[in-house]
Amino acid sequence: MIKPALLTLAILALAACEDELATLPAAVTMDAEAVGHYCQMNLLEHPGPKAQVHLSGMEHPLFFSQVRDAVAYQRMPEQSHAITVIYVSDMSHGADWAEPGADNWIPADTAHYVIGADIAGGMGAPELVPFSSAEDAAAFTREHGGEVTRLADIPDTLVLAPVEFEDHSSAGDDDDFRQRLLDLSRDLEG
Known part of the structure; x- marks a missing residue:
């Protein structure tokens, strides 16, 4: 009698998991309206992988110019x-670094990430480069360095x-700026 009860509970638990997965919002196509949550800049103008974070009760996702920023937001x-x-850009299916794709999203917790690569993300910071394929991630490390890991790690x-x-600033630039301010002040006084 215990076995049918356990089987029924297992079936109910599995159904609940399937319902939870079915209610996840779908990834949104990245278009000209997509701007970075932190920088408020058009994402299409920046290279490298992107991310979108869907929040409970919110109709539209938050887009991020870099995957690193979305993971920081999460933590x-x-x-x-x-x-x-x-969702993160799947670089296994992106055209290249300059054009990572608009519809090739994968759940962040399923990706294989390259960390420590010699290539910067869209905002110039080190990037977490997501791939759906562990083999593609390993190939990327052979070209750009780094190591492959999972999100939780x-x-x-x-x-x-x-x-x-x-x-990249220099004292000369500061001196030039100060001099131009002084000249402008003199012009206004006289």
Whole structure:
């Protein structure tokens, strides 16, 4: 008698899981209206993989210029809504780095990520490069370095720590700016 009861419970649990998966929102095509959540810039103007985060109770997803930014968003405690699903560009099916694709989305938790590669994301920061195929991710590491890992194994320090950019400013630029301000002030006074 216990076996039929266990079988019934297992069937009900499986049905509940299928219902939960069926209610996940579908990925949205990235078009000219898609702007990055943090930068508010058009995503089509930036190379590299992108991400979209769907929030419970929200009609439209948040788009991110870099996958790294979406993972950072996921790991920060400040969200006002629960995350329903995160989709990332599948670079196994992207045309190339400049055009990662508009409809080749995969759930973030199913991707194989290349971390530590020598190529920057759309906003110039280090990127987490997602692939549906572990073989494609490994091939990418042979060309760009890095290592392959899964979402849960990406260290927080890779997504939450500040990024150090090279300083391209020079003292000469600062001096020139100060001089132009002084000249402008003199012109206004006299």
